Amino acid sequence: MSVDHEHSSTPARAVRPRWTLPQPWTRTVPDLLAAAGTDAEAGLTGQEAARRLADHGPNELRGAAPVPLWRRVATQFQEPLVYLLLAAVVVSVVAWAVEGARGVPVDAVVIAVVVLLNGVIGLVQESRADTAVAALQQLTTATSTVLRDGRPLVVAAADLVPGDVLVLAEGDAVGADARLSAATGLKVSEASLTGESAAVTKEVDALVGTVALGDRVNMVFKGTAVVQGGGRAVVTATGMDTEMGAIAEMLEATVEDPSPLQQDIARVSTMLGITVVVIAVVVMAVTFLVNDVSSLSDVVTVLLLGVSLAVAAVPEGLPAILSVVLAIGVQRMARRNAIVKKLHSVETLGSASVIASDKTGTLTKNEMTIERVVTASGEVRLTGAGYRPEGSALVHGRPVEQADAGLLTEARMVLAGGSLSNNAWLEDVDGEVVVHGDPTEAAFLAALPKLPGARETVARYRRRGEVPFTSERKMMSTLQLRADDRAVRVVTKGAPDVLLSRCTGLQVGDDVVGLTEDRRRQALADVEALSAQAFRTLGVAYAEVAEPDPHRALEDSVEQGLVYVGTAGIIDPPRPEVADAVREAHRAGIRVLMITGDHPGTAARIATDLGIITEGEGAVTGPALDELDGPGLTETTRRSSVYARVAPQHKLAIVDALQADGHVVAMTGDGVNDAPALKSADIGIAMGITGTEVTKQAARMILADDDFATIVAAVRQGRTIFENIKKFLRYLLSSNMGEVATVFFGVVLASVIGLTDASAEGVVVPLLATQILWINLVTDSTPALAMGVDPEVDDVMARRPRDPGERIIDGRMWSGILMIGLVMGVLTLLTIDVFLPGGLVEGADSLEVARTAGFTTLVLAQLFNVFNSRSETTSAFRHLFANRWLWGAVALSAALQVAVVHVPFLQVAFGTADLDLRHWLLCLAMASGVLWFDELRKLVLRRRG
Structure with a gap:
């Protein structure tokens, strides 16, 4: 094998030890197979494929190099606020040194520890997010079909190796660059690579000389899509050696634009950063003005206070918490069979105002079911859905055994005849029925057990030949030998009108009567009645014939002079949960549209049954859409919810019209022709079971169970995730505003609440810098993260979709944040005043005890605020114990606060003093005021509606 990196139409690349064939498009197929060391019919052996994978590496485009741990650690400290803290450490150490370097620089040590702990928490949260995203990527791994050891095998596209023989079929995504060895009507869309919109017809013959990329018609390329036909191809390049790899090298430096949610969070963070810096400067200025700042120690105290306040006011852990919450939420969706490929697509999903769904397999079970059998003597109804042998046969609501014997005989012959003229079979695999063959034919097999005697009738026959179905004849026949009397019958099923044109007799009970014109009209009327109810119809007929020559193929001339038995009404029933x-x-304000290629009558019937439209509304057809101009199409999409007999361009036009009308559109699809509409939609949703690889790549979300109900469940989950983001933002910002209010008004009103008289220090502050940092450390991370996985408190489906332009923090939320922050500050300062001599309320404790009580009240108030923040309007006592993680986080934070108050070495570090039971009870009571205030505020909001 040779190593070659010639790519005439792409930029030169660094030589790496990967195997490629030089100009494979110029080689004949035998030469290609010999050079690749593979076999056209057997492919590679599993052992050889494993060896080549080890030699050449996975078939993957090079991603960003993994960030080393030391750099990830360093990144946690590359924030402006961290720089402020580090500057505070330097200031504190310098002041300690100037004052004689006595003891330990406690402030500097504590601040350094806080910085370190914040970095560790950020690193852990970032790692959790990376792990969650990696787990999601495993769920959307692309696959390819190859020949290994002489049989087709589906493998991960990453495991393709040079020399593998790809088996290509319509809907497949091409997993690697490969030279065709066989092709039948093969067309490939190469727009993603060449920009050519028209699909390229592929050929096998060798080309001559240097050929431009777009003209290599005997090659297929990684990242392109098979839109028609099939073929086989020998892999000639993998990974970064593919043509797609060449493009990837040029795009490695491209940075993806942030999502609207990321941009909104960035705006909030920037605004907060500017605001708190201004507040910190103002607080420091006021502190200098109202206090006697006469020593370096006093200056250091003021600087540390300002820096700590700035750090405390901004939730610097917000980006990491946001990533973790999104990742966990998306994993929850995956467990519910909705695989979201990009984390920030969740916000779009929660904003969806239209869900445009395909019918077959999504709204319906994709399990053809016979529900009606109509014969000359009447109608039999079959219960049960799908391919499981469950259900019964009824006539006017009574068991069929109680009906006329002639009707039972005719119905039995219809099901038996449809099962004999049949090439499908059913298999039980681990309790699930697997269909092999045409689903419509399988419907007859599934219906047999529901009708007494039908299976026994089928068992009497042995197949001797077949006249296959063709679209021109619209029927198929089998030659059957009856085992007991050696009689030979041709059993035929097909379009009822076609069958009736070849029939001369009609089955009535056990007898055959002549098919008069009146009887023919009645049979056709029965067919029309079934069609009007959206049933697909298949007729069954038979004829007694002489045994043909076994050495000659059965000809369609035997399909004459038939006896018409009856008509089966078949439907793909709606999923019961849809x-x-x-x-x-x-209820959630989301329109549901059905867009299908099926018959308009069938589409309207299913849509009516499911509640998408009301009785009497019809379906708009594709040809009708073709006649509409732009305004006409917009008006049609506003009032019509069912579209039938549509082509791919119609789906795209409907999506575009809805988006132009201001809707956020979620669109489902499974075929190659659905990919453009899925890519154009705000949320493209691919079918995980029936969907092609191309569709899955174009989509942002994949349904693992192909079920419409999963989409609605995902919308609910998306809305819940967005609500949780608002919850922890409400909590973080209101709690941090409480710290700002405490320090600002504590400095301004120091003489009013007795702080000035209680201290001999030059600068008196309500909270020490280290205490502010402690509050930030203890209350910000774990409670906020626990709120990110909070179960639904408000009914998120009882409101209309969120406007994508709506800010995540609106005016009402900002007013709530500021009010709660102000109440926290007032309660904290009032607690300090209660315990200090003088001030508004006379107390008898020292400054250290009073400050510790205020410090504790503020921490406890923030823990009460956790429960406030779970909803903007709903009482905190609703679903109070629904989130055990939240209670665990609150308990941990409370335990840490007890420790910092009573553990001696923490008392030294954070300037705290012991509190007795009286102190604790009053702190708890004062802190709970935040809860009661917010309950009153929510009551007012609810009364206003």
């Missing part, structure tokens, strides 16, 4: 999901979507 009607409830549609109601839930409507």
Whole structure:
């Protein structure tokens, strides 16, 4: 094997030890196979493929190099606020040294420890987010079909190796660059690589000389899509040696634009940063003005206070918490069968105002079911859905055994005939019925057990030949030998009108009567009645024939002079859970559209059953859409919810019209032709079971169970995640505003609350810098993270979709944040005043005890605020114990506060003093005031509606 890196149409690349064939498009197929060391029919052996994978590495485009641990650690400290803290450490150490370096520089040590702990928490949260994202990527791994050891095998595209033989089919994504060895009507979309919109027709013949990329018609390339036909191809390049790899090298430096949510968070952070710096400067200025700052120690105290206040007011852990919450939420969605490929797509999902869904397999079970059998003597109804042998046969609501014997005989012959003229079979795999063959034919097999005697009838026959189905004849027949009397019958099923044109007799009970014109009209009327109810119809007929020559193929001439037995009404029934999901979507202000290629009558019937439209509303067809101009299309999409007989361009036009009308559109699809609409939609949703690889790559979300109800559940989860983001923002910002209010008004009103008289220090502050940092450390991270996984408190589906332009923190939320922050500050300062001599309330404790009590009240108030922040309007006592993680985080924070108050070495570090039971009870009571105030505020909001 040779190493070659010639790519005439792409930039030169660094030589790496990967195997490629030089100009494979110029080689004949035998030469190619010999050079690749592979076999066209057997492919590589598993052992050889493993060896090549070890030699050449995975078939993956090079991602960003993993960031070493030391750099990830350093990143945690590359924040402006951390720089402020480090500057505070330097200031504190310098002041300690100037004053004689006595003892330990406690302030400097404590601040340094806080910085270190913040860095560790940020690193842990970042690692959790990375782990969660990696787990999600495993759920969306692309696959390819290859020949290994002589049989087709589906493998991860990353495991493809040079020399693998790809088996290509319509809908496949091409996993690697490969030279075609066989092709049948193969067309490949190469727009992602060449920009050419038209699909390229592929050929096998060798080309001559240097050929431009777009003209290499005997090659397929990684990242392109098979849109028609099939073929086989020998892999010639993998990973970064592919043409897509060449483009990837040029794009490695490209930075992805932040999502609206990220931009909104960045705006909030920037605004907060500017605001708190201004507040910190103001606080320091006021402190200098109202206090006797006469020593370096006093200056250091003021500087540390300002820096600490700035750090405390900004939730610097917000980006990490946001990533963790999104990742955990998306993993929850994955467990509910909704795989979201990008974390920030969650916000779009929660804003969806229209869900445009395909019918088959999403709204319906994709399990063809016979529900009606109509014969000359009447109609039999079959219960049960899908392919499981469950259900019964009824006539006018009574068991079929109680009906006319002639009707039972005719119905039995319809099901038996449809099962004999049949190439499908059913298999039980671990309790699940697997269909092999045409689903419509499988419907006859599934219906057999529901009708007494039908299976026994089928068992009497042995197959002797077949006239296959063609779209021109619209029927198929099998030759059957009856075992007991050696009679030979041709059993035929097909389009009822076609069958009736070849029939001369009609089955009535056990007898055959002539098919008169009146009887023919009645049979056709029965077919029309079934079609009007959205059933697909198949007729069954038979004829007694002489045994043909076994050495000659059966010809369609035997399909004459048939006896018409009856008609089966077949339907793909709606999924039972979809009607409830549609109601839930409507309750949430989301329109549900059905867009299908099926018959308009069938589409309207299913849509009516599911509640998408009301009785009497019809479907808009693709040809009708073609006649509309832009305004007409917009008006149609506003009033019509069912679209039938549509082509791919219609789906795209509907999505574009809805988006132009201001909607956020979620669109489902499974075929190659759905990919453009999925990519254009705000949330493209691919089917995980029936969807093609191309569709899955174009989509932002994949349904692992192909179920519409999963989409609505994902919307609920998306809205819940967004609500949780608002919860921890409300908590973090209001709590941090409480710290700002405490320090600012504590300095301004120091003489009013007795702080000035209680201290001999030059500068008196309500809280020490180290205490502020402690509050920031203890109350910000774990409670906020626990709120990010909070279960639903408010009914998120009882409101209309969120406007994508709506700010995450609106005016009402800001007013709540500021009010709660102000109340926290007032309660904290009032607690200090209660215990200090003088001030508004006479007390008898020392400054250290009073300050510790205020410090404790502020911490406890923030822990009460955790429960406030779970909803803007709902009482904190609703679903109070629904989140055990939140209670665990609150208990941990409370335990740490007890420790910092009573553990001696922590008392030294944070300037605290012991509190007795009286102190603790009063602190708890004062802190709870935040809860009661917010309950009153919420009551007012609820009364206002």
